[in-house]
Amino acid sequence: MPAKRIFITGGVGFIGVNAANHFASRGWEVTVFDNFSRRGVDINAAFLKEKWPDAVTIIRGDVCKDQKALEQGAETHDAILHLAGQVAVTTSVKEPMMDCEQNLLGTLHVLEAARSVKNPPIVLFASTNKVYGGLESIPVREEENRYVFADGRKGATEEEPLDFHSPYGCSKGAADQYVRDYARMYGIPTVVFRQSCIYGPHQLGVEDQGWVAWFLIASMLGRPLSIYGNGKQVRDLLYVDDLVRLYENAIEKIDTCNGRIYNIGGGSGNTLSLIEFMEHMEKALGLKPIWTRADVRPGDQPIFVSDNSKAKKELGWEPKMQLKEGLASLHGWLRENMDAIATMYRP
Ligand SMILES: NC(=O)c1ccc[n+]([C@@H]2O[C@H](COP(=O)([O-])OP(=O)(O)OC[C@H]3O[C@@H](n4cnc5c(N)ncnc54)[C@H](O)[C@@H]3O)[C@@H](O)[C@H]2O)c1
Numbered sequence: 001m002p003a004k005r006i007f008i009t010g011g012v013g014f015i016g017v018n019a020a021n022h023f024a025s026r027g028w029e030v031t032v033f034d035n036f037s038r039r040g041v042d043i044n045a046a047f048l049k050e051k052w053p054d055a056v057t058i059i060r061g062d063v064c065k066d067q068k069a070l071e072q073g074a075e076t077h078d079a080i081l082h083l084a085g086q087v088a089v090t091t092s093v094k095e096p097m098m099d100c101e102q103n104l105l106g107t108l109h110v111l112e113a114a115r116s117v118k119n120p121p122i123v124l125f126a127s128t129n130k131v132y133g134g135l136e137s138i139p140v141r142e143e144e145n146r147y148v149f150a151d152g153r154k155g156a157t158e159e160e161p162l163d164f165h166s167p168y169g170c171s172k173g174a175a176d177q178y179v180r181d182y183a184r185m186y187g188i189p190t191v192v193f194r195q196s197c198i199y200g201p202h203q204l205g206v207e208d209q210g211w212v213a214w215f216l217i218a219s220m221l222g223r224p225l226s227i228y229g230n231g232k233q234v235r236d237l238l239y240v241d242d243l244v245r246l247y248e249n250a251i252e253k254i255d256t257c258n259g260r261i262y263n264i265g266g267g268s269g270n271t272l273s274l275i276e277f278m279e280h281m282e283k284a285l286g287l288k289p290i291w292t293r294a295d296v297r298p299g300d301q302p303i304f305v306s307d308n309s310k311a312k313k314e315l316g317w318e319p320k321m322q323l324k325e326g327l328a329s330l331h332g333w334l335r336e337n338m339d340a341i342a343t344m345y346r347p
Helices: 013-025 042-051 067-076 087-093 096-115 168-184 213-222 239-250 274-283 309-315 323-334 340-346
Strands: 005-009 029-036 057-062 079-082 121-129 140-141 147-149 190-195 195-199 224-228 234-239 260-264 271-273 291-294
Touching: 005 013, 005 067, 005 271, 013 029, 013 042, 013 239, 029 067, 042 057, 057 309, 067 096, 079 096, 079 213, 087 096, 087 168, 096 121, 096 168, 121 168, 121 239, 147 195, 147 291, 168 190, 168 260, 190 239, 195 239, 195 291, 213 224, 213 274, 213 323, 234 239, 234 323, 239 309, 260 309
Parallel strands: 005 029, 005 079, 029 057, 079 121, 121 190, 190 260, 195 234, 224 291
Antiparallel strands: 140 147, 234 271
């Protein structure tokens, strides 16, 4: 049987490089399509070239500009994993038009490429829990070091009303709806994943995005951190290996998940507040974070925890990596690559 083929937009970014590595190790032929706009991703491209000189092909291209390349990708691959986009809420607030072009129009270009071919590939889309806005209808209680859901629920399900907040929430949320609707309107097999915070090796976090990696990198380099608000914000964290395993699972079970949407995160067993993470860095990882407080950022949810029940029930998926081991793994990767990272993060 010929190898299955996957086309990964944004494929030298953090999730993309992990996905490319995963699929290649499972015998897939992988095409990575990326415009290299994210600072530092050359390190990820070099990793893929060295580890997978034959199984992974890297194309430099832009989802907003290179329609022919996308169409060719759709024609020649079994699946498209669409990860390319503008990823920071703060940038979206400063440049909403650019954010919309990258995230909404970029996604439409990918969907149209899939629609243009006779046998459309499966399209998987990385959406975000930000489509639920601040979850204001869920009561929240403030405890000493963290917020908790006051009604005892474990997490937010897909039944939460959509409430796009911030241009990033709007552009990703609108794209998420288009992806789902292309399954209904045009019969393109699509799946949407509303992802919580993802973390793991190859994450080149910055203050504006990828906060877990950024907190570690800043602390390793002795750089100050800003804590926006009181630091009690809670997030569920999902290790990237668990996510990429789910992507493959969804392709295999496309008859079950076609046209569906899933909340995907570390879940209630893998949560941290910012304050708790600082403590963890000190006690478990021997780091000494330096930090100052700043005003709450617009659209910042006090607590988000994903209820993964639907993915568990329909796809048999749940996170395997425990938070402590996952954080140690990311820390280990950062230490191994510190020389290159220190150069990249020079002020
Ligand atoms: N990391 C998370 O915690 C998280 C959570 C929810 C959703 N997501 C979504 O997952 C996707 C991947 O996130 P990530 O953390 O790997 O981000 P990333 O910035 O590391 O990767 C995105 C990649 O897309 C590329 N890119 C940007 N615009 C492009 C364009 N126009 N054409 C081609 N390539 C382009 C960048 O160069 C980068 O390599 C994004 O769509 C993001 O919104 C991420």
